[in-house]
Amino acid sequence: MISHEQQLEELKRRLREIDHLEKANAVLYWDMSTYMPPGGSAARGQVLSTLSQIAHEKFTSAEIGRLLDGLQPYAESLPHDDDDAALIRLTHRNYDKSVKVPTAFVGEVTEHISNVYQAWMTARPVNDWASVRDPLKKTLEYSRQMAGYFAPFDHIADPFIDMSDYGMKTVDIRRVFGELREELVPLVKAITSQQPADDTIIRRYFPEAPQLAFGEAVIRDMGYDFERGRQDKTAHPFETRINSGDVRILTRVDEHYFGDAFFSTVHEAGHAMYEQGINPAYDGTPLAGGTSAGVHESQSRTWENIVGRSREFWQHYYPRLQQMFPEALGDVTMDAFHRAVNKVVPSLIRVDADEVTYNLHVMIRFDLEVALLEGTLEIEELPRAWNERYTNDLGITPPDYQSGVMQDVHWFGGTFGGAFQGYTLGNLLSAQFYEAALKAHPTIPAEMARGQFGTLHDWLKENIYQYGSKYTAPELIQRVTGGGIEVAPLMRYLRNKYGALYQL
C-alpha cells in the first residue's frame, strides 16, 4: 500500500513526461510555422502525430487511472481550492474524457483531418468548394461519432463545447448569444447609419521594421516579458506556451495596413501574458494553461480592444507612432487615427471584423455547426446557408467560397463543434473582467493615458492569470465578478465607446 504522497508524486512524474511530449510538439509546431525550410514539411506532420500518439497512450494508461482512483479520497479530504485537489480533479476529468475515445479512432480522425487541411490549403485560393465537400461530409460523420462516445448528452454539440468551454452547454450558449444578438443588431444599425470612419489613413505605407518595433515596445510596456518569450513572423498569428519561462507569440505584417501586425501582436501578447502569469509551480501539470477558450480569449481581447483601441492608449502612444511613420501619419490627427482603428462596418471576413460586428460572424458559425451536428443542415447546403446568414445578419453576400464558407481553418483543420463560441464568450468576459478591474482600480484609464499598465496587469495576474486551470471557467468568473457570464457589460462598453465615437 503506497501513500497518497507517493501516488501523487508518481502521478506528477507521469504527467510531466506527457507534458514534455506535448511541449516538444509545441516547439515543433512553432518551428513549422516560422523557420522550417520547405523541404521539412512532408515529414513534420508525421513527427507531430507520433508524439501526440505516444502522449495519448501514456495519458490513457491504466496506471494513470489507478493512481487517480487511489487519490480520489485524498483529493476529497482537501479544501476545494487546494492546488493538489484541483490537479487531481482536472486530471481525472481529462482522463475520463480521453479514455472514452479509442486511440485507433483518434489516429484515424487525425489522419483524415490532416488530409482535409492539405486539401483546403490548395482549394481555398482557387475557390474550389467541390474538392473539400466530400471530405467535410466525412469530417461531419467523424464528429457525430466522436460525440457518440460521450453519450448521453442533452445536445450533440455539448461534448465539444465542454472540451473548450467546460461548464457550458449548447442551451447556455444559445441563451447568451440570443440575448447578445438582440442588443447588438440595433447598435450595428445605428452605427452604420452614420458616416463611416475613414480607414484609408491606416492603409498607407508602413514599413515592416518600425511596425514590429512599435508593437514590441508597446507589449513590453503592457507587461509581456521578452526574457520569457519572443515574437516571430508567421502566416497565421498565434501564441504558444512551451513552459512558464518560454511563452512565444507570432504575428504577421502587411506593409499596406497598419492594423494587421499591431493588433495581432497585442492580441497574442494578451494570450501570452495570461500564460506567463500562471503560477510556475504548475509547470508540467494540466493546471499550467488557460482554463477555457472563452477565458483565454477574454485576455487577448482585453489588451487588443479594451486597451489597444482605447482613446487613452492612443493619447499616449500616437505621438510616438506619428514620429515613427512621419510619411504615413504626418497629416493625420490622433482623433482621425483613433476613429480609423475603430471603424465599424459589416464585412465578410471574421478575422478582419471590428469589435462590434465580430460577434455576429461568430454566431453564424456557431449556429451552422450546431445545425450540422444536429442533422438539420447538410454539408451540400452549407454554402447556401452561410451566404443566407451573411445576407440576413450583415447585409452583404459573399461573392465566392474563399470569402465565405471556406475562410476559416477551423472546420478544415478539426471536427465540427465547439470551435467558435469561445471567441464571443471571450468578448463578453473581457468586458466583465475589465469592469471588475475598474471597480477595484478606477485609476486604470488615467494610467493608460500615461502608458502605464502595471495596475491592470497586476490585477489580472492576481485575479486570473496566476490560477491557470486551477479554477474552472464558471468558478473563476464567479470569483472575479460574483456571478456568471453576462451580456450587459460588453453592451455598456460598446455603447459607451461607439456612442462617443459616432455621436449616437
Next chain:
Amino acid sequence: MISHEQQLEELKRRLREIDHLEKANAVLYWDMSTYMPPGGSAARGQVLSTLSQIAHEKFTSAEIGRLLDGLQPYAESLPHDDDDAALIRLTHRNYDKSVKVPTAFVGEVTEHISNVYQAWMTARPVNDWASVRDPLKKTLEYSRQMAGYFAPFDHIADPFIDMSDYGMKTVDIRRVFGELREELVPLVKAITSQQPADDTIIRRYFPEAPQLAFGEAVIRDMGYDFERGRQDKTAHPFETRINSGDVRILTRVDEHYFGDAFFSTVHEAGHAMYEQGINPAYDGTPLAGGTSAGVHESQSRTWENIVGRSREFWQHYYPRLQQMFPEALGDVTMDAFHRAVNKVVPSLIRVDADEVTYNLHVMIRFDLEVALLEGTLEIEELPRAWNERYTNDLGITPPDYQSGVMQDVHWFGGTFGGAFQGYTLGNLLSAQFYEAALKAHPTIPAEMARGQFGTLHDWLKENIYQYGSKYTAPELIQRVTGGGIEVAPLMRYLRNKYGALYQL
C-alpha cells in the same frame, strides 16, 4: 508465424517512431541553440532527457530484439549490399550495444553530465579548475563503468572508439597517429622557421550582414540546398539533420575576424551536404546518417580546407569578396589574402588551429583521454599533463585553464573516450577521398577556379553521400580508395600546398 516482410515492416515502423522522437529532440536542440528565450533554458534539458529516455526504452524493447533475431536468416540470405540487409545489420549492432547499458545507468550519467556541463559553463570563463575537478573524477568513473558493460575488449578505450568510428581500435588509432606525427612535426618545424603569414588583414572590420551573405552565396554554389536547409547564428556552430528535407547549419560571426563565420559556414555545409545527399528512402531508419565521425568530418574538411582554403577557390571568389569589403580588403592582394587564411602557427586553441597543426591538438587529447581511461593518468594530474604536452608538441604553454585543459566541451559534456580521434581521421580521409575524386576527374581544380563545384559534389554524392550508414566506414573507405585509412595522401596534400606557400 509472420512473414519476413511483415517483420521488416514492423521493425521499420518501430524505428520510425524512435527516429521521430530523436528528430523532435534535434529540433528542440536547434531551438535551444538559436531562438529560445533565456527563460526557457531550465525546462529544456528535462524535455530533451524525457524524449531520449522514451526513445532508448523503445529501442531496447524485447520486441525489437525478437524482430531482429527473426530477421537474421532473411538478412543473411540477401546480398551484402542490399539495403534491407544493411539496415538489419546496423540496427542489430546498435541494439546489441544499447541493451548492454542499463537504462538507469544512462539516466544517471546523463544527469551527471548535464551538471558537469553547467558547472563548466560557469567555471571556464573564470578559470576555475577546482570546481570541475571532482565532477570530472566522477565522469571518469562513469566512463570506466560504461566501458565495463562492453567487456571483454583489447583496450578500455575501444568501446568508445567503436561507437563513433566503428571498425577501429585504440591500437589502430595509435599506429595511424604515430605515423602522422612523425611526418607532421618536421613539416610544422619547416613552416614555422619561415616568415609567418600576415593575418592582420583578415582581422580588420568585416560587417556581419555581408559576411553571412558571402558565406551563403558560396555554399549555395557548392551545392548546399537552402530549400532543404537554412543557416542561423549560434554560440558553437554545428550541423543538424531533422530529415532528408531539412538539414540545418549554424554559424557564428566575429566582425573583427573574417575566418570565423566563413570557414564555420563552409565546414558545417560540408557536413550538411553529406546529410542532404543521403538516399531519402533511408529516412526514419538508422541508415539515414553519416557512417562514422571520421567520415563525417572528412566531408566538412574537404569543403572547408581542401576547397575553401585553396588558391583556385579564391581565384574565383576573392574579387567578389574584395567588392563586398572594400574598406578591409581594398589594399589586399589575392596572394596576401590566400596566405592569411592559410597561416600556420602553433597555437593554444584547437578550434582556431590551422590545418597543419590541428592534428597535433587532436593527438594530445586522444593520448590524454586514453591514459585517463587506462588509469595511468589521474584527473588531478590532467592540467599538468596537458600543459606538458603543449610545451613539448607545440612549443607553447597555456597560461591558464581556459586556454588549456578547460577549452573543449567534450570532456565536460560527455564521457571520456572516443571524442576526438574522428577529427584527425576526418583530415586523413578528406585527402584520401579527394585524391580519388581527382583521379576520376582531373578537371575539378580548374572548375573550382571558375566557381563550379558540380563535378566534385556529384562525385561525393555518388561515392559517399548517398550511402549514409549503409556501408561501415572501413567498407566505404575500401570502396572509394581501394584500401584502408592512410597517412600519405594528407601529407602529400599538405607538403604540396604549404611547400608552395612557404617556398619550402
